[in-house]
Amino acid sequence: MSEAPVIEFHCVTKKFGGVTAVEDLTFAVRPGRIVGLLGRNGAGKSTALRVLLGLVQPTAGHANLFGHAYQDLPDAPRRIGVSMDTIGPTPGTTGRRDLRIWARSLGLPDSRVEAVLDQVGLTDSADRKVKGYSTGMRQRLALATALLPDPELLVLDEPVNGLDPDGIRWLRELLRTLAAEGRTVLLSSHLLAEVEQTVDDVVILQRTLRYSGPLARLTTDGADRLEDRFFELAGASAPGGSRD
């Protein structure tokens, strides 16, 4: 397996008017790893992911996937599975219908829809309207959408939010299986305890980068708690997105 980074951020800064959401962010993600982008509400996690996916232009610096900016990467929508709040289901659809719309837009057969419904455990609810789904079911549907193209890389914004303990365990096992197949996962979260058992590597963001590296190094092989190390590195309670 090539050890070339799957994701690279180089000195990425993003300002929204007078607010600096992300400042001088540099880190890399290696293949086959599950990486947690961790930070408080407003720390800049979604902004960093949006820069990565070409959804917002950085003020300075750049981010690459497989050595290219998202918009220059051939076949990007089929190589990278994305789950983000802003990519919601089509209003009024059922889970199955929503996935079929996505599948067609990606040139994928309906058999992929059935495969991902099964993978995320939504087959029995697939013909129910999405508006009646629980938060956990919506998370599963978002993950199914990300998994549709059988991607090499998954970028998941807050995938743990709204999952119950069974759902969190299920997600952990699914991500482990995907990583064992050589896929790479970058997920953002502010739920430290929930992701501690899921991720291999950690990126701690509080507008600026506070840590990037193996979870085991951060916690001295589990002797220290992630939460304690997080507060040391991210500071006690500083809000993200400082005004200039």
Ligand SMILES: Nc1ncnc2c1ncn2[C@@H]1O[C@H](COP(=O)(O)OP(=O)(O)OP(=O)(O)O)[C@@H](O)[C@H]1O
């Ligand atoms: N489009 C925007 N316009 C103005 N300010 C923005 C915009 N997007 C984000 N911000 C600001 O940038 C900062 C970082 O926000 P961001 O959503 O990236 O944080 P986050 O870590 O994803 O937070 P959360 O966990 O709450 O989703 C915040 O202060 C936010 O208000």
